[in-house]
Amino acid sequence: MSGETHILVLHGPNLNLLGTREPGHYGRHTLAAIDAGLQAQAAAWGWQVESVQSNAEHVLIDAIHRAPDTGCQYIIINPAAFTHTSVALRDALAAVQIPFIEVHLSNIHAREPFRHHSYFSDLAMGVISGLGADGYLLALQAIHRRLESA
Numbered sequence: 161m162s163g164e165t166h167i168l169v170l171h172g173p174n175l176n177l178l179g180t181r182e183p184g185h186y187g188r189h190t191l192a193a194i195d196a197g198l199q200a201q202a203a204a205w206g207w208q209v210e211s212v213q214s215n216a217e218h219v220l221i222d223a224i225h226r227a228p229d230t231g232c233q234y235i236i237i238n239p240a241a242f243t244h245t246s247v248a249l250r251d252a253l254a255a256v257q258i259p260f261i262e263v264h265l266s267n268i269h270a271r272e273p274f275r276h277h278s279y280f281s282d283l284a285m286g287v288i289s290g291l292g293a294d295g296y297l298l299a300l301q302a303i304h305r306r307l308e309s310a
């Protein structure tokens with residue numbers, strides 16, 4: 161693996177509330193704790209992980225547009241409610257052509273029907289849904305395994 165591996169982690173709207181409300185659906189881990197876990201694993205591998213959380217669609221889109229300029233090789237994204245609504249965010253990921261893993265804390269397929277459709281899953285390298293905060297680390301590990309086997 162030549163050069164440092166750079167991963168962009170994107171968290172969509174309301175995920176800043178993690179750990180404070182709705183533990184039944186989203187667990188008790190705060191977003192800061194999730195990001196700290198990713199940073200710790202990344203540091204062990206000598207990787208760089210950049211995390212962006214925003215309640216604004218355009219901020220997430222702008223982060224995706226910047227990703228190629230930062231040498232980002234993979235994206236891990238929890239689009240949150242934008243999962244079910246945002247063609248714009250989908251189009252940004254399709255435009256930069258950086259492989260991404262879609263992560264959801266809850267199992268969106270076991271919830272309300274409106275959560276069963278994702279504008280991202282058919283473009284994703286893979287989807288992890290329902291494994292809580294572990295899903296993010298599992299996504300990072302899947303990227304590591306892919307890079308190790310390349």
Ligand SMILES: O=C(O)[C@]1(O)C[C@H](CCCOc2ccccc2)[C@@H](O)[C@H](O)C1
Nearest residue numbers: 174177178181182240241264265266275
């Ligand atoms: O399960 C997931 O990770 C979701 O992406 C979370 C979104 C909601 C993120 C809001 O997170 C909160 C956390 C704590 C309190 C309130 C909302 C939801 O709209 C998706 O259908 C599934």
